[in-house]
Amino acid sequence: MVVEEVSDEELMARLGGGEMSALEQLARRHEDKILSLAYRVLGRWDLAEDVAQETFLRVYTAAKRYKARGKFTSWLYRIVLNLCVDSQRKSRRGALRLEEVGVQIAEKHRDDPCEKDELSRAVKAAVDALPRRQRLAVVLHRYGGFGHRDISEITGWSESAVESLLVRAYANLRDKLGEMKDFLE
Amino acid sequence: MGCIGDTELIAYISGGLTQSARDAVQKHISECEGCGRRVEEMAELWDVLGEWGVEAGGHEVADRIEAVSATLERPTERKWRDYVFREGVLPASIRIASSIIIAVGVGNRLGEWSIKKAQAAEEAPEYLSSLRLEWSSGVTQSALADTNIEGDKEK
Known part of the structure; x- marks a missing residue:
């Protein structure tokens, strides 16, 4: 028996109609991708979790007013990205406090099993070192799997701006990782 | 087809081109050594970037949303x-x-x-009185006053 998967837009319509299980389904469907994306932007799992949770609460709040004008995922990831930016702003404001607990944060990063590998850490460092807009573009493109047009919809930047950011970002990454390559080998 | 642009190169490696555009790029790189090398470099960078793996499982955000959703009100029609x-x-x-x-x-x-x-x-400036001249606005005012009086009389 083939079970037809309900579309995101249909789930939003159901949520708007008061069916709360639709929110849970949306959360299960998009949880991993949102967490990965938020983690890659923010560099901390605790902040990524907050962003993911807040994203679904915003989805719930907006369900009644939601109108499927563009892709649901573009709308969803716009929320994610805005929350990431807010989170970064808050982190900058609390920089002094974070410095005080810097040791714990460093420990937490060391414990991440996915980043034990030297090459993985080198790539993360290279991506983190990019200017903010280039980093966001690369995270959405390389790791989020979004095309130029989707990135343009998510970020609100023009398509030509996205293309230009990606070209510069990949050129920078090629230079940075080229320097590291000799060291890693 | 001319040499591949940077944006086209990125789209080719990331799988963002249509089949016909992809075929055209493939035909070109089989003939152009420079573009062939650029494609190889970009493909290598793409693979290296893929080494940054992230394991997002086990964070149970959806479970928390499920628990929270039981306490949330259903979205209803808005009131005034x-x-x-x-x-x-x-x-x-x-x-x-x-x-x-x-x-x-x-x-x-x-x-x-x-x-x-x-x-x-409306008060006459001093220099006019010193010259023994009448101020026109004063004249106009009295003229208007007369008109009003006459108008009143007519009534």
Whole structure:
């Protein structure tokens, strides 16, 4: 028996109609991708979790007013990205406090099993070192799997701006990782 | 087809090209050594970037959302109170009302000020009296006053 998967837009319509299980389904469907994306932007799992949770609460709040004008995922990831930016702003404001607990944060990063590998850490460092807009573009493109047009919809930047950011970002990454390559080998 | 642009190269490696565009790029790189090398470099960078793996499982955000959703109210039709208090309608109407009050107040003050100025101007300047000349506005005023009196008489 083939079970037809309900579309995101249909789930939003159901949520708007008061069916709360639709929110849970949306959360299960998009949880991993949102967490990965938020983690890659923010560099901390605790902040990524907050962003993911807040994203679904915003989805719930907006369900009644939601109108499927563009892709649901573009709308969803716009929320994610805005929350990431807010989170970064808050982190900058609390920089002094974070410095005080810097040791714990460093420990937490060391414990991440996915980043034990030297090459993985080198790539993360290279991506983190990019200017903010280039980093966001690369995270959405390389790791989020979004095309130029989707990135343009998510970020609100023009398509030509996205293309230009990606070209510069990949050129920078090629230079940075080229320097590291000799060291890693 | 000419040499591949940077944007096209990125789209080719990331799988963002249509089949026909992809075929055209493939044909070109089989003939152009420079573009072939660029494609290889970009493909290598793409693979290296893929080494940054992230394991997002085990964070149980959806479980928490499920637990929280039991406590949330169902999204319902909005009531007038929602529009008034949540959409900024009330602050907007307060702002409009304040603007009107300020505009009326300022207009009133300006009116008073212009009347006072006009009254002050009606007094004959000293240099005219020193020359034993009558001030025209005074003449006009008395003429107008006469007209009014006559008008009153007619009534």
